[in-house]
Structures are given as C-alpha cells and as structure tokens.
Amino acid sequence: MFALKALLVNALVASSALAHFTLDYPTSRGFDDDNEPQYCGGFPSVASPRQPFPLGQGPIHIDSHHALATVVAFISTSSDPTSFDDFNKTSNGTSIPLASSIFQVKQGEACFNVDLGNLGVGLTNGSEVTLQVQYDGGDGNLYQCTDLILIEGYSVPSNETCTNDASLSGASSSSTASSGSGSSSAAATSAASSSAPSSSSSSSSGSSSGAQGMFSKNIVEMALMGVLAGIAGLALL
Ligand SMILES: *[C@@H]1O[C@H](CO)[C@@H](O)[C@H](O)[C@H]1NC(C)=O
Numbered sequence: 741m742f743a744l745k746a747l748l749v750n751a752l753v754a755s756s757a758l759a760h761f762t763l764d765y766p767t768s769r770g771f772d773d774d775n776e777p778q779y780c781g782g783f784p785s786v787a788s789p790r791q792p793f794p795l796g797q798g799p800i801h802i803d804s805h806h807a808l809a810t811v812v813a814f815i816s817t818s819s820d821p822t823s824f825d826d827f828n829k830t831s832n833g834t835s836i837p838l839a840s841s842i843f844q845v846k847q848g849e850a851c852f853n854v855d856l857g858n859l860g861v862g863l864t865n866g867s868e869v870t871l872q873v874q875y876d877g878g879d880g881n882l883y884q885c886t887d888l889i890l891i892e893g894y895s896v897p898s899n900e901t902c903t904n905d906a907s908l909s910g911a912s913s914s915s916t917a918s919s920g921s922g923s924s925s926a927a928a929t930s931a932a933s934s935s936a937p938s939s940s941s942s943s944s945s946g947s948s949s950g951a952q953g954m955f956s957k958n959i960v961e962m963a964l965m966g967v968l969a970g971i972a973g974l975a976l977l
C-alpha cells in the first residue's frame with residue numbers, strides 16, 4: 741500500500757513537472773515547475789559560467805507544454821539583475837526594447853531568433869546580459885532566465901540554429917534573417933504570407949522537431965496513465 745501511494749505520488753509529480761514550459765537553449769538557470777511564475781522562474785542568481793552567445797543573430801529554443809501560449813523575450817544589461825526592473829532600463833537609464841516580438845507557439849518544441857547587438861543599448865563583444873523568456877499558456881506568466889556573454893561571430897552548435905522562427909509568424913517581420921541573394925521584396929512577402937521555410941534543410945528539421953513533440957506527448961500520456969492507474973489502485977484499497 742505504501743508502495744502504491746508512492747507510485748501515485750510519483751505519477752502526479754511526473755505529470756506536473758511536464759506542465760508549463762522549458763527553456764532548452766541557451767541553457768536555463770534552472771527549472772522548478774512550482775516556482776516558474778516567479779522572477780527568473782525562481783532562480784534569482786546569475787549562473788556561472790555565462791554561456792557564449794552570438795552578439796548578432798542567435799537562436800532561443802523552448803519546449804511548450806500548453807496547447808497555445810504567448811511568448812516574449814527581454815534582456816537585462818546588468819551583470820547581476822535582481823528584479824524585473826533591471827530588464828527595463830540600462831544602468832544609465834536608457835530603456836531596453838524587447839528582445840523579440842510578442843508571438844504565439846503551439847505545443848511542442850519551438851525556436852526563435854534574437855539579435856541582441858541590434859537592440860541599440862550599446863552591447864558589444866564581451867557584454868554580459870541575462871535573457872528572460874516570459875510565457876503565458878493560460879495559467880499566468882511563467883519565466884525562465886539564461887546568463888550570456890555576447891561574442892561577435894560566435895557560432896552556435898549546428899543543431900541549435902533556428903530556421904523556422906516562431907517569432908516571425910506574427911504581423912511585423914522586419915527580418916533579414918535568412919541570408920542569400922533573393923530579392924528582398926519577394927522574401928518579405930513569403931515571410932509575411934506564411935512561415936514556409938526557404939530551404940529543404942529547414943523542412944527536415946521541422947519534421948524532426950515534430951517527432952520530438954510527439955515523443956513528449958507520449959510521455960504526458962504515459963504519465964496520465966500512471967496517475968489513472970494510481971487512482972484505480974487507491975480505490976481498490
Ligand atoms: C517595465 O516596467 C513596467 C512598469 O513598471 C512593468 O510593468 C514591466 O513589467 C517592466 N518590463 C519588464 C520587461 O520588466
């Protein structure tokens with residue numbers, strides 16, 4: 741009976757830990773399901789060492805466990821931010837623009853690109869920033885933070901590049917994201933009309949992330965079955 745109760749508790753914990761969202765790249769300071777509504781997801785201290793991240797365009801990967809969620813990212817230029825206020829202004833009072841558009845993601849893995857060197861807040865090679873992702877999947881704002889050092893020309897691991905940028909699906913896309921020689925007006929219309937990726941490699945990465953999405957969905961289903969089995973077990977006692 742104790743074993744059964746432990747099993748039920750484990751199943752409940754497992755299912756709740758799969759809720760909300762995770763920040764997968766760059767690596768989050770930490771994930772704590774219960775504290776995710778707090779500043780930096782309940783991890784207020786800078787993680788050391790800071791992770792190298794491009795001063796120019798760089799990718800952010802999240803995994804969303806709600807059917808539909810609203811996402812935005814913003815940064816602090818303080819080397820030791822302590823509150824949301826530190827994500828509003830630089831030390832000399834310049835206000836910091838959002839690091840991304842405000843956009844929506846469906847359940848599963850998603851990525852978007854930021855260009856921190858272009859925010860107009862004086863970031864240069866070696867600047868230290870903290871990026872905070874805000875996510876609302878219907879149960880309030882949730883947060884995750886990651887501590888970065890910006891490196892000019894830094895190449896992210898090849899599997900972390902973001903070709904299907906979820907932040908571009910909304911209205912304003914002034915992106916010069918995809919390199920290449922296509923006419924800019926054609927690129928703008930195709931970006932606006934759909935999220936159709938321009939290269940075949942991006943469609944293959946899209947399908948692989950789809951497979952991972954299904955994989956995590958299976959985990960959720962298994963966890964739910966575990967809960968049901970635990971409840972059924974208790975009813976028998
Ligand atoms: C900036 O300040 C406003 C007003 O205090 C606050 O509502 C908002 O959440 C802050 N923004 C960030 C990114 O911290």
Ligand SMILES: *[C@@H]1O[C@H](CO)[C@@H](O)[C@H](O)[C@H]1NC(C)=O
Nearest residue numbers: 830832833834860861862863
């Ligand atoms: C504040 O600092 C930024 C970055 O160093 C600089 O670009 C900007 O001109 C400064 N603004 C003021 C009002 O001093």
Ligand SMILES: *[C@@H]1O[C@H](CO)[C@@H](O)[C@H](O)[C@H]1NC(C)=O
Nearest residue numbers: 865866867889890891892893
């Ligand atoms: C950027 O800074 C790193 C050390 O933080 C240095 O190794 C590198 O040479 C610098 N790159 C440029 C382009 O200045």
Ligand SMILES: *[C@@H]1O[C@H](CO)[C@@H](O)[C@H](O)[C@H]1NC(C)=O
Nearest residue numbers: 764765801849897899900901
């Ligand atoms: C990229 O590879 C690393 C190391 O194998 C892995 O931890 C990470 O999840 C991968 N990223 C993506 C987006 O698949």
Ligand SMILES: [Cu+2]
Nearest residue numbers: 759760877879
């Ligand atoms: Cu949630």
